[in-house]
Amino acid sequence: MSDPTRLIVVRHGESNVTVERRLGGMAACTGLSALGRQQAQRLRDRIAAGHQPSIDQVWASPLPRAYETAEIVNEAIGCEIQVDPDFEEFRPGAVDGWLFEDYVAEYGRPDELADPYRYIAEGGDSRASFFLRVGEAVDRLVATNQGASLALFCHGGVVDVIFRRLLAIQSETPFQLHTVNTSINEFVTTSHGPPRRWRLARYNDAAHLDGLPAATNQP
Numbered sequence: 612m613s614d615p616t617r618l619i620v621v622r623h624g625e626s627n628v629t630v631e632r633r634l635g636g637m638a639a640c641t642g643l644s645a646l647g648r649q650q651a652q653r654l655r656d657r658i659a660a661g662h663q664p665s666i667d668q669v670w671a672s673p674l675p676r677a678y679e680t681a682e683i684v685n686e687a688i689g690c691e692i693q694v695d696p697d698f699e700e701f702r703p704g705a706v707d708g709w710l711f712e713d714y715v716a717e718y719g720r721p722d723e724l725a726d727p728y729r730y731i732a733e734g735g736d737s738r739a740s741f742f743l744r745v746g747e748a749v750d751r752l753v754a755t756n757q758g759a760s761l762a763l764f765c766h767g768g769v770v771d772v773i774f775r776r777l778l779a780i781q782s783e784t785p786f787q788l789h790t791v792n793t794s795i796n797e798f799v800t801t802s803h804g805p806p807r808r809w810r811l812a813r814y815n816d817a818a819h820l821d822g823l824p825a826a827t828n829q830p
Contacts, residue, residue, distance in 0.1 A: 613757070613758050614758040615758070615799050615800045615801070616753055616756065616757050616758055616759060616760075616761075616799070616800045617664060617759070617760040617761065617797065617798070617799050617800075618749075618752075618753060618761050618763065618773075618777070618797070618798045618799075619664070619666065619760070619761065619762045619763070619795060619796070619797050620762075620763050620765060620769075620770055620773055620796040620797075620798070621654070621680065621684070621762065621763065621764050621765070621793060621794070621795060621796070622765065622766060622767050622770055622790045622791065622792055622793065622794060622796075623643070623647070623651075623672075623674075623676040623677040623679075623680040623764060623765070623766060623792065623793070624643045624644075624646070624647030624648060624649075624650040624651040624676070624679075624680050624683075624792050624793050625643065625644045625646045625647035625650060625792050625826060625827060626640065626641075626642065626643055626644060626647055626676035627640075627641045627642060627643070627644050627647075627676075628640055628641070628676070629644070629826075630644050630826075630827045630829060631710075632710055632711045632712070632829070633708055633709065633710055633711070634703040634706050634707060634708065634709050634710075634711065634714060635674070635676070635700075635703075635707070635708070636674070636699075636700075636702055636703045636704070636707035636708075636735075637673070637674060637699070637707070638707040638708055639707050639708030640674050640675045640676055641675060642675040642676055642679045643675075643676055643679050643680065644827050645827070646823065646824065646826070646827045647676070647679075647680070647792065648679075648683065649823060650792050650793040650820060650823065651679070651680045651683035651684055651793055652683055653793070653819040653820055653823070654683075654684050654793045654795075654819050655683050655684045655685075655686050655687045656687070656819070657818075657819040658684065658687040658688060659686075659687035663795070664760055664797075665760055666688050666690065666760050666761070666762045667690070667756075667759045667760045667761065668690055668693065668756065668759060668760075668761050668762070669681060669685050669688055669690040669691070669692050669693065669761075669762050669764070670692070670693050670694070670695060670698070670752065670761060670762065670763045670764070671692050671693070671694055671695075671698070671763070671764040671765070672694070672695070672696070672698040672699050672700070672764065672765045672766060672769070673694045673696050673699065674699055674700060674766070676766075677698075677700075677764045677765055677766060678692070678694070678764070680764050680793065681764035684762075684764070684793075688762065690762075695748055695752070697744050697745065697747065697748035698745065698748055698763065698765045698766075698769055699766070699769075700765075700766035700767075700768050700769060701731065701735075701736050701741050701766075701768050702731075702734075702735050702736045702741075703731055703732060703735045703736075704730070704731060704732045704733055704734030704735025704736070705732040705733040705734050705735065706718075706731065706732040706735065707735075714732075718731075718732065723737075723738040724738070724783060724785055727739040727742075727782075727783070738782075741768065741772070742772050742775075742782045745768075745769050745772040745773070745776075746772055746776045749772070749773050749776055749777070750776070767788070767789075767790045770788065770790045770796055771788050771790070773796075773798070774788060774796075774811075774814075777798050777809040777811075778809060778811060788814075789815075790814075790815060791815050791817045791820070792817075792820075793817065793819070793820065794814075794815045794816055794817040795813055795816040795817070796813060796814050796815065796816070797811075797812040797813040797816075798810070798811060798812065799812050
């Protein structure tokens with residue numbers, strides 16, 4: 612019997628664009644807030660304490676908030692950080708860097724479930740294109756690394772797609788996840804099959820954040 616494949620998915624720490632209430636793509640993202648760095652350091656220390664599964668490979672979105680989180684946590688892992696741009700968060704395109712309130716004033720609040728093919732703005736993602744991009748990326752990652760233990764540092768929206776993809780939940784199913792910054796979300800293949808299926812081992816495990824504020828106070 613082959614070893615199970617383990618995928619540990621970590622949402623990045625709190626970001627500057629979240630504190631500033633901006634749409635943060637590659638143009639606007641400036642990495643982690645002070646609290647976000649503390650969150651990542653807490654996760655690093657938790658892993659360094661030796662109470663988590665061993666990790667064979669570390670992967671990250673190239674967005675600064677995700678890559679910076681990976682860099683901090685990887686101090687306790689020691690792998691080369693591999694980057695896949697298909698694990699980027701929902702790409703905002705022409706509205707990259709806009710304040711949320713300015714975007715809503717210009718575009719309203721699109722119903723992504725009702726209109727999954729509507730792009731957020733010129734050059735940005737639609738719900739359908741985002742789910743396709745991330746779904747194909749996670750399929751590729753696990754297919755080429757069977758039996759490995761993988762850590763992926765990414766984004767809340769990416770966690771949502773992975774959750775639905777690995778657990779075979781339709782993309783249109785109307786539920787929401789609220790994935791906590793730097794929480795551990797773990798998926799493991801079962802021994803049943805063929806085909807082998809995925810089991811959700813943990814969701815939103817953020818015990819390492821005990822005592823930290825939930826978010827940076829905004830003015």
